[in-house]
Amino acid sequence: MHGSAPAHVAVVGAGMVGLSTAWFLQEHGIGVTVVDRTGPAAGASWGNAGLLTPAFTMPLPEPGVLRYGVRAFLDRSSPVSVPLPGDRRLWRFLGAFASRCTPGRWRRAMAVFNEVNRVSLDAYDRLVDGGVAAPVKKAEPFLAACTGEAGRRHLLAEFERAAATGARLSYDLVDGDELRSLVPILSAEARSGVRVHGQRFVDPPEFVAALAAAVTARGGEVRSGFEVARVHDRGAPGVVLTTREGDGIEADAAVLANGAWLNALARPFGVRRLVQPGRGYSFSVRPEPMPTRPVYLPEQRISCNPLGDRFRVTGMMEFRAADAAPDPRRVRTVVESARPMFTGVDWGARREEWVGSRPCTADGLPLVGASNSPRVRIAGGHGMWGVVLGPLTGRLLAESLAGGETPALLRHFDPLR
Numbered sequence: 001m002h003g004s005a006p007a008h009v010a011v012v013g014a015g016m017v018g019l020s021t022a023w024f025l026q027e028h029g030i031g032v033t034v035v036d037r038t039g040p041a042a043g044a045s046w047g048n049a050g051l052l053t054p055a056f057t058m059p060l061p062e063p064g065v066l067r068y069g070v071r072a073f074l075d076r077s078s079p080v081s082v083p084l085p086g087d088r089r090l091w092r093f094l095g096a097f098a099s100r101c102t103p104g105r106w107r108r109a110m111a112v113f114n115e116v117n118r119v120s121l122d123a124y125d126r127l128v129d130g131g132v133a134a135p136v137k138k139a140e141p142f143l144a145a146c147t148g149e150a151g152r153r154h155l156l157a158e159f160e161r162a163a164a165t166g167a168r169l170s171y172d173l174v175d176g177d178e179l180r181s182l183v184p185i186l187s188a189e190a191r192s193g194v195r196v197h198g199q200r201f202v203d204p205p206e207f208v209a210a211l212a213a214a215v216t217a218r219g220g221e222v223r224s225g226f227e228v229a230r231v232h233d234r235g236a237p238g239v240v241l242t243t244r245e246g247d248g249i250e251a252d253a254a255v256l257a258n259g260a261w262l263n264a265l266a267r268p269f270g271v272r273r274l275v276q277p278g279r280g281y282s283f284s285v286r287p288e289p290m291p292t293r294p295v296y297l298p299e300q301r302i303s304c305n306p307l308g309d310r311f312r313v314t315g316m317m318e319f320r321a322a323d324a325a326p327d328p329r330r331v332r333t334v335v336e337s338a339r340p341m342f343t344g345v346d347w348g349a350r351r352e353e354w355v356g357s358r359p360c361t362a363d364g365l366p367l368v369g370a371s372n373s374p375r376v377r378i379a380g381g382h383g384m385w386g387v388v389l390g391p392l393t394g395r396l397l398a399e400s401l402a403g404g405e406t407p408a409l410l411r412h413f414d415p416l417r
C-alpha cells in the first residue's frame with residue numbers, strides 16, 4: 001500500500017457487504033475491482049428476507065436459541081436443523097456458540113447492536129442519495145403476527161430485554177382484525193400482533209443488482225466467475241489475488257467479503273474465529289391479494305416480504321456446509337409452518353426455491369476491520385443481519401481504509417479477537 005490510503009482495492013465477494021464496501025471506497029476516490037466466483041448476489045444476499053429492521057437486529061446467541069437447538073434433535077418440524085455428531089468443526093462452533101447463550105453475554109452484545117442499530121439505516125440513505133437506483137421502502141408499520149397471547153408475550157419480553165439495554169423501540173399492539181386489515185391474506189390463526197415503527201425493507205436481488213450497477217457506473221469493475229483461491233500479500237507493492245487456474249489480480253489492498261466462505265481465505269491473515277454457514281431457505285408464491293408490506297411470524301421464525309409481483313417466504317437455520325445440496329425437507333417445513341397463517345396462497349405453485357448461508361459467528365458479532373496484514377481487511381460474519389448492516393459495514397471499513405483512523409464502532413468487530 002502506498003502512503004496512507006490505497007489507490008486500488010480488490011474486494012472478494014459481490015454480496016451486500018462486498019459491494020457496499022466497494023461503493024463507499026469509491027466515495028473516497030479509491031478505485032475498486034470486485035470479484036465473485038459466480039456473480040453479484042450469488043450467496044446469501046439473493047434469497048434473504050430483505051428486512052431492514054433494527055428493532056429485530058439482535059445477537060443470535062441467546063438463552064432461548066439453545067432451547068430451539070435442543071428441540072431440533074427431537075422435532076423434525078423445528079425451524080433449526082442441527083446434524084448428528086461427526087462434523088468436528090461444527091461442534092466446535094456450536095460449543096462456542098452455546099457458551100455465549102447467557103443473559104449477561106447477550107446483554108453485552110445487545111449493547112453493541114444498539115450502537116449500530118441507531119445508524120445502520122443512515123448508510124442506506126447514503127447509497128440511495130448517491131444514486132443506487134433501487135427503492136428502500138418504509139414498512140410503516142412493520143407487522144409481527146402471532147397465533148395468540150403466548151407468542152406475542154414472548155416477543156414483547158424480547159423487546160423489553162432489548163429496551164433494558166438501551167434499544168430504541170417504538171411499537172404498539174394489534175388484534176387479529178387489525179392485522180388482517182393491514183395484510184388481508186393473514187388467516188384467522190393470526191389472533192394477535194405487534195406493529196413496529198421505523199422499519200424498512202428492500203427487494204434483495206434488485207438492490208444488490210442496483211448496487212453492482214452503481215459501482216460499475218462509477219468506474220469500478222465487477223468481475224464474475226473469478227474464484228479467489230489465495231490472497232498473496234507481497235508487502236509494499238500490494239496484494240495479488242489468484243485463482244486455482246493461475247489468473248491473478250493485483251491491487252494495493254484487499255477486502256475479504258466472501259460471506260460463509262470467509263475462513264479459508266482469511267485464516268492466513270490471523271482470523272481464527274469460525275464463520276459457520278447457517279443455511280436458510282426461501283421461495284416465492286403469488287397470493288391473492290398480494291400484500292404490500294412484510295410480515296414476520298415470530299413463533300415459526302418465518303419472515304415474508306412482498307417483492308413486486310411475488311411474496312417471498314423465508315425461514316430455517318440449518319447447520320450444514322455452504323455448498324451442500326438444498327434439502328427439500330426444509331422447504332416443506334417452512335411451507336407447513338407458514339400455511340396455517342395465510343389464506344389465498346397456492347403453496348404448490350412455489351417458485352424461486354433457494355438455499356443460502358448466513359455467515360454466523362459464535363459470539364453473534366460481525367468480523368470487520370484489520371487483519372494481521374495492513375493490506376488485507378475483513379468484512380464478514382454478519383449472520384442474520386448482513387443486509388441491514390452491509391452498507392454501514394462498507395461505510396466504516398472504507399473510512400478506516402481511506403483515512404487511516406479507525407471508526408470507533410469497529411472496535412467491537414475486531415476480526416482478530
Ligand SMILES: Cc1cc2nc3c(=O)[nH]c(=O)nc-3n(C[C@H](O)[C@H](O)[C@H](O)COP(=O)(O)OP(=O)(O)OC[C@H]3O[C@@H](n4cnc5c(N)ncnc54)[C@H](O)[C@@H]3O)c2cc1C
Pocket residue numbers: 012013014015016017018035036037038039040041042043044045046047048049050051052226227228229257258259260261265278279280281282303314315356357358359379380381382383384385386387388389
Ligand atoms: C433465509 C435468510 C433470510 C435472511 N434475511 C435477512 C434479513 O431480512 N435482513 C438481513 O439483514 N439479513 C438477512 N439475512 C442474512 C443476510 O442474507 C446475510 O447476512 C448477508 O447476505 C451476507 O452478505 P455477504 O455479502 O457477507 O455474503 P454473501 O451474500 O453470501 O456474499 C458472499 C459472496 O462471496 C462469493 N465468494 C465466496 N467465496 C469466494 C471466493 N473464494 N472468490 C470469489 N468469490 C467468492 C460468493 O459467490 C458470494 O456471492 C438472511 C439470510 C438468509 C439465509
